[in-house]
Amino acid sequence: MRGLKSFIKKRYSKEEFAWIMQDWANSVYSLMITTAIFPLFFKTVTSNAGVSAADSTAYLGYANSIATFIVSIMAPVLGALADYKGYRNPMFTWSTLIGVFSVVGMMFVESDQWMILLVLYTLSAIGYSASNIFYDSSIMDVTSYDRMDSISAAGYGYGYIGSVFPFILFMMVMQFSGLNSTAVVMVGFFITAAWWFVFTIPYWRYVKQKSFIEKPKNPVKDSFIRLWKTIKHIGEHKQVFLFLLAYFFYIDGVGTIIKMATAIGADMGLDGNSLIVILLIVQIVAFPFSLFYGFLSKKIGNKMTLFIGIGTYVAICILALGLKTYNDFLFLAILIGTAQGGVQSLSRSLFGQLIPANQSNEFFGFYNIFGKFSSILGTTLLGITAQLTGKSLDGVFSLVILFLIGSVLLFFVKIPEKKGLENEG
Structure with a gap:
């Protein structure tokens, strides 16, 4: 334990490590609630209430869409407001x-109160997504420009591995506690909430808002004025705008693969236990490779490392055409794990290097919008292709076009030598 503390102290400042631990803290939500526990529990509750399987799936889809829409619309406004002194942390x-x-x-x-459960899920998704806007933008306040890639990568890496531990604990409770299925789910909810809250404490303690705009007399009104000016003049921020376009396309492909992988595995005949094992393997593989991408970016640059990650996804889409067995699916899952965290983390840090520090929350609000709405295009493309050909794997292959468009646009993004928009040409 002493050796681990010494390693952390040498490698990261208190502020950097507290920021990294927030990824460790909140990643439990995306694995435990979004992916593993809630969808199955919601199915049980709706079934108890006499809701059909098709309707319950539709309602869950609507809840996800509503949460995404609300956060996406509010993100720039919340971001603009959070740029004022003393606003972001609260x-x-x-x-x-x-x-x-x-x-x-x-x-x-209660076991049949599906509407209340769905409202709580929607609120939790809004809270999770909104907190990530402020979290992502606060990287500007905890580290230097030259360390941003490695710190962002460490956040994703520790987030992946951090979500595995509570999930394993949940599985142990499920296997060995002797509790009924409903009680096990309640324990899972408690583990998620406790893990998220407790490991957020270092962030609350050490991460302070250092980059800000002085608060005007009417912060809300002024936020809308600033936001409108940014939208009106977004074309003047050429590198930011170009990067967001590139990001929109390639992260769409990444997000679509993440969202549709389980469904594709089910189409191949893989059972639930096999898919859970593969999900854990992806999380575990993503941990060291996220850190590796941060290291590699120091050696060959952020953009070149991003190209390697995007290229890996192109290979995944091509190899998907030959998927036949469990081992084939496992191999591609491992490949996804090698690239997933790296692409996400370096995108976040590259964007941070392009924007002005005192408007980081506002700009990360736009970043959030492009990330949220991007998944619409990829899932639609995959669905149409799969229906036209009758093969879901052909749909995966069609995502290559998104990665190629994103790569071409990214090629023309100029990374500044120092932080700020003043470096744009």
Whole structure:
């Protein structure tokens, strides 16, 4: 333990490590709630209430869409408001608490109260997504320009491995506790909320808002004025705008593969246990490779490392055409794990290098919008291709076009030698 503390102290400042630990803290939500526990529990609750399987799936889809839409619309406004002195950390705290206590609330829902459960899930998704806007932008306040790639990569890496531990604990409770299935799910909700809250404490303690705009007399009104000016003049921020376009396309491909992988595995006949094992393997593989991408970016540059990650996804789409067995699927899952965290983390840090520090929350609001709405295009492309050909794997192959468009646009993005928009040409 002493050796681990010494390693961390030498490698990261207190602020950097507290920021990294927030990824460790909140990643439990995406694995435990979004992916593993909630969808199955919601199916059980709706079934108890006499709701058909098709309707329950539709309602869950609507809830996800509503949460995504609300956060995407609010993101730039919240970001602009959070740029004012003393605003970001309270807004982060309230978003986090909404997420955490919505998960806690799920523990007290009756076995047939599916509407209340769905409202709590929607609130938790909004809290989780909103808190990430403020979290992502705060990287500007915890580290230097030249360390941004490695710190962002460490955040994703520790987030992946951090979500595995509570999930394994949940599986142990499920296998060995002797509790009924409903009680096990309640324990899962408690583990998620407690993990998220406890490991957010270092962020609350050490991460302070250092880059800001002085608060005007009417912050809300002024936020809308600033936001409108940014939208009106976004074309003047050439490198930021070009990067966001590139990001829109290639992260669309990444997000579509993440969202559709389980469905494709099911189409291949893989059972639930096999898919859970593969999911854990992806998380574990993503940890060291996220850190490796941060290291590699120091050697060959952020953009070149991003191209390697995007190229890996192109290879995944091509190899998907030959998927036949469990081992084939496992191999591609491992490949996804090698690239997933690296592409996401370096995109975040590259964007941070392109924007002005005192408007980081506002600009990360736009970053959030492009990330949220991008998944619409990829899933639609995959679905149409799969229907036309009758093969879901052909749909995966069609995503190559998104990665290629994103790569071409990224090629023309100029990375500044020092932080700020003043470097744009």
